[in-house]
Amino acid sequence: MGERVTMADVARVAGVSAATVSYVISGKRPVAPATRVAVEAAIDELGFAVNTAARTLRTGRSSLVALIVPNIANPFFAQLAAALQEELRGLGMHVVVCNTWARRDEERALLAEAVQQRFAGVVVTPFRLPAGELEAVAAAGVPVVVSADVPFGRVDHVAPEARTATRRALEHVTGRQRRRIAMIAGPRDATGGDPRLELLRSLALQYGAAVPRELVVRGEHTREAGASGFAELMTRPYRPDAVFCGNDVIAVGALDKARELGVDVPGEVALIGHDDASFASLVRPQLTTIRYPADEVGRKAARLLLERFNGREVHKTVRVQAHFVVRASA
Amino acid sequence: MGERVTMADVARVAGVSAATVSYVISGKRPVAPATRVAVEAAIDELGFAVNTAARTLRTGRSSLVALIVPNIANPFFAQLAAALQEELRGLGMHVVVCNTWARRDEERALLAEAVQQRFAGVVVTPFRLPAGELEAVAAAGVPVVVSADVPFGRVDHVAPEARTATRRALEHVTGRQRRRIAMIAGPRDATGGDPRLELLRSLALQYGAAVPRELVVRGEHTREAGASGFAELMTRPYRPDAVFCGNDVIAVGALDKARELGVDVPGEVALIGHDDASFASLVRPQLTTIRYPADEVGRKAARLLLERFNGREVHKTVRVQAHFVVRASA
DNA sequence: GTGAAAGCGCTAACAC
DNA sequence: GTGTTAGCGCTTTCAC
Numbered sequence: 001m002g003e004r005v006t007m008a009d010v011a012r013v014a015g016v017s018a019a020t021v022s023y024v025i026s027g028k029r030p031v032a033p034a035t036r037v038a039v040e041a042a043i044d045e046l047g048f049a050v051n052t053a054a055r056t057l058r059t060g061r062s063s064l065v066a067l068i069v070p071n072i073a074n075p076f077f078a079q080l081a082a083a084l085q086e087e088l089r090g091l092g093m094h095v096v097v098c099n100t101w102a103r104r105d106e107e108r109a110l111l112a113e114a115v116q117q118r119f120a121g122v123v124v125t126p127f128r129l130p131a132g133e134l135e136a137v138a139a140a141g142v143p144v145v146v147s148a149d150v151p152f153g154r155v156d157h158v159a160p161e162a163r164t165a166t167r168r169a170l171e172h173v174t175g176r177q178r179r180r181i182a183m184i185a186g187p188r189d190a191t192g193g194d195p196r197l198e199l200l201r202s203l204a205l206q207y208g209a210a211v212p213r214e215l216v217v218r219g220e221h222t223r224e225a226g227a228s229g230f231a232e233l234m235t236r237p238y239r240p241d242a243v244f245c246g247n248d249v250i251a252v253g254a255l256d257k258a259r260e261l262g263v264d265v266p267g268e269v270a271l272i273g274h275d276d277a278s279f280a281s282l283v284r285p286q287l288t289t290i291r292y293p294a295d296e297v298g299r300k301a302a303r304l305l306l307e308r309f310n311g312r313e314v315h316k317t318v319r320v321q322a323h324f325v326v327r328a329s330a
Numbered sequence: 331m332g333e334r335v336t337m338a339d340v341a342r343v344a345g346v347s348a349a350t351v352s353y354v355i356s357g358k359r360p361v362a363p364a365t366r367v368a369v370e371a372a373i374d375e376l377g378f379a380v381n382t383a384a385r386t387l388r389t390g391r392s393s394l395v396a397l398i399v400p401n402i403a404n405p406f407f408a409q410l411a412a413a414l415q416e417e418l419r420g421l422g423m424h425v426v427v428c429n430t431w432a433r434r435d436e437e438r439a440l441l442a443e444a445v446q447q448r449f450a451g452v453v454v455t456p457f458r459l460p461a462g463e464l465e466a467v468a469a470a471g472v473p474v475v476v477s478a479d480v481p482f483g484r485v486d487h488v489a490p491e492a493r494t495a496t497r498r499a500l501e502h503v504t505g506r507q508r509r510r511i512a513m514i515a516g517p518r519d520a521t522g523g524d525p526r527l528e529l530l531r532s533l534a535l536q537y538g539a540a541v542p543r544e545l546v547v548r549g550e551h552t553r554e555a556g557a558s559g560f561a562e563l564m565t566r567p568y569r570p571d572a573v574f575c576g577n578d579v580i581a582v583g584a585l586d587k588a589r590e591l592g593v594d595v596p597g598e599v600a601l602i603g604h605d606d607a608s609f610a611s612l613v614r615p616q617l618t619t620i621r622y623p624a625d626e627v628g629r630k631a632a633r634l635l636l637e638r639f640n641g642r643e644v645h646k647t648v649r650v651q652a653h654f655v656v657r658a659s660a
Numbered sequence: 661g662t663g664a665a666a667g668c669g670c671t672a673a674c675a676c
Numbered sequence: 677g678t679g680t681t682a683g684c685g686c687t688t689t690c691a692c
Contacts, residue, residue, distance in 0.1 A: 004390075004668095004669090006668095006669055006670085007669070007670065008669080008670095016678075016679085017678065017679045017680075018669085018670080018671095018679090019671080019672085019678075019679060019680080019681095020677090020678060020679075022670070022671060022672085023671095023677095023678090026671080028671090028672085029672095029677085029678090030677070031677075031678085032677060032678085035677080035678080049443070049446040049447075050669090050670080051387070051446075051447070051668090051669050051670070052447055052670095053383050053384075053386035053387040053392060053447070053448075053668085053669080053670090054383075054387050054668070054669035054670040054671090054684090055669080055670055055671075056383035056670095056684095057381070057383040057384050057387050057668090057669080057670075057683095057684050057685065057686085058669080058670045058671050058672085058683080058684055059670085059671065059672095059684085060334075060684075062383060064394075064424070064426075071412065072402075072408055072411055072412050072415070073405070073408045073409045073411075073412040073608070075403070075405060075408070075608075078402055078403045078405070078408035078411075079403045081402055081403075081408075081427055082401065082402050082403040082429055085402070085427055085428070085429060086429065094394070094426045094428075095426065095427055096394075096424045096425065096426055096427075097411055097415055097425055097426075097427050098415070098424075099412055099415060099416065113379070116379040116381075117379075117381070117382055117383070118383075252612060278403070278405075278609070279608070279609040279612045282582060282609045282612050282613045283612045283613065283614070284613070284614030334684095334685090336684095336685055336686085337685070337686065337687095338685080338686095346662075346663085347662070347663045347664075348663090348664095348685085348686080348687095349662075349663060349664080349665095349687080349688080350661090350662060350663075352686070352687060352688085353661095353662090353687095353688095356687080358687090358688090359661085359662095360661070361661075361662085362661060362662085365661080365662080380685090380686080381684090381685050381686070382686095383684085383685080383686090384668090384684070384685035384686040384687090385685080385686055385687075386668095386686090387667095387668050387669065387670085387684090387685080387686075388667080388668050388685080388686045388687050388688085389668085389686085389687065389688095390668075
């Protein structure tokens with residue numbers, strides 16, 4: 001079982017040279033039908049599979065795609081990973097998962113490694129990385145797809161189209177006479193600021209609502225931060241009647257705290273998340289949220305990577321549609 | 331930025347041979363302190379990193395560990411992945427995620443690939459794979475760690491110790507005068523049968539309860555299967571007053587259906603899951619469940635792999651403790 | 661304690 | 677349409 005089968009073996013059995021075997025597999029130059037058949041038969045007979053290490057060494061291009069995200073245990077990223085892997089699998093490429101824990105040094109180190117090992121590509125959701133550094137990775141020849149609300153330099157980008165969904169959310173909330181809107185946002189030092197907050201703010205005025213500075217609290221994307229953020233908001237003299245959250249994990253934390261404090265959701269305070277992580281429909285009350293389709297992001301990221309492999313040079317942005325999902329929390 | 335730095339470059343700068351650079355890095359033979367310092371300085375100066383493709387080609391051993399699971403989007407496996415990656419990261423190893431969708435052919439194909447590409451190791455939760463096939467992988471020289479309730483041949487094994495937790499669950503349930511115990515179990519054709527069901531059954535009698543054949547329904551590990559399984563149970567003339575579920579995903583589906591049917595949980599029917607997936611404390615009522623510590627499984631699997639790298643030959647089983655977690659559903 | 665050199669398996673010029 | 681060959685960057689004998 002430990003016997004390595006090489007192209008040389010296949011070549012011998014098929015009565016051709018190793019080069020021809022290589023060309024049959026890659027299709028990079030024409031091969032006579034009869035030769036092709038013989039080679040394919042030999043491949044099957046011997047159970048040959050290309051040694052990717054040798055190929056990588058020779059071509060300077062590995063078959064690995066790094067998925068660099070804050071935390072793969074966040075269901076949003078887990079689902080993205082599944083979709084990406086699914087899409088890449090047919091091409092013989094593998095997805096390597098890398099958690100950054102939202103730390104800049106980890107983001108940087110992982111990216112550097114992707115360059116050094118000549119990864120086939122990188123799909124990244126940067127969090128604290130300076131925007132320019134992704135361009136450097138792309139310039140070094142590693143295709144980069146960023147999955148984020150805002151662009152990170154001139155690299156391929158899967159971007160949500162969230163304007164309409166956010167409008168719907170505001171319509172929904174203001175239609176129920178809620179005007180004092182708060183947000184439990186991400187940390188202040190996240191690269192690219194907080195586009196979800198900015199979008200909400202810029203749109204709120206049109207609906208006769210506002211997100212005043214004193215109703216914005218910040219923290220990590222954790223349940224704990226959601227809980228303490230919500231608690232803080234409830235102490236404000238100008239108390240919010242609707243609370244948006246940077247993502248669903250935060251929203252669940254807020255829900256925890258609301259229950260603890262005896263604050264009725266959505267009676268007293270409407271609560272709205274972002275992402276539609278798998279658990280959003282599991283919590284009670286079920287989470288009203290702005291859905292970002294993780295699996296579509298994964299598929300589109302794979303698509304962008306493929307185009308790069310096929311020679312595209314100019315960077316490109318593709319959009320995925322966000323949707324306002326009304327459940328019970330608002 | 332695209333400039334490759336090789337050992338030869340480092341050797342030139344340090345004024346030694348490439349072999350010495352290699353030995354400094356690997357520590358496989360003694361190097362004079364002065365030489366070591368010079369080499370390390372050169373490595374830092376040039377920002378050298380070993381080319382893993384070349385190393386893999388030469389040594390016949392890659393730095394990749396495959397995580398082969400039914401679905402990485404299941405929070406249990408996502409958490410396992412995070413822990414595994416965390417643990418392996420310091421050793422310069424990477425985790426490749428592979429979804430099998432619980433299909434035997436995928437399990438087989440992924441395993442075969444791990445052998446062909448000489449992966450450093452494999453962590454697998456088999457589902458429909460014949461037990462013997464894992465031994466074949468191990469025999470081919472790829473360290474295998476199986477994460478499953480029961481052994482899959484003579485390979486390393488991270489096994490839950492669930493007896494005590496299951497006893498506690500039975501005590502809890504029977505202490506509340508519930509004796510008609512049902513289970514929504516996994517599919518019949520899963521390899522290794524259904525150890526969770528068997529354990530429950532073998533213990534139930536000691537608590538004056540029983541899990542009669544007509545109160546066992548089966549399906550995939552999905553929310554839908556949980557819902558339809560629960561619906562089916564509710565039509566039984568001998569209606570259960572406690573329902574155990576093969577995992578928490580199933581339990582959530584059962585909860586969905588209970589709500590739909592107006593069945594009070596835990597009033598009419600107690601509901602108990604397995605795993606303690608992250609969402610278990612999110613659903614309402616919060617899920618009472620038998621917790622399997624995913625992150626500990628990930629860490630221990632990494633540990634077992636390391637021991638193999640360091641030369642252990644005999645297979646080994648390590649245990650992780652399951653715990654009965656009482657929440658609101660039972 | 662260190663170096664020289666072979667070779668892992670593949671791809672891509674360069675022949676013919 | 678096919679073969680020959682060099683060499684990717686590393687590890688590891690073998691030699692000193």
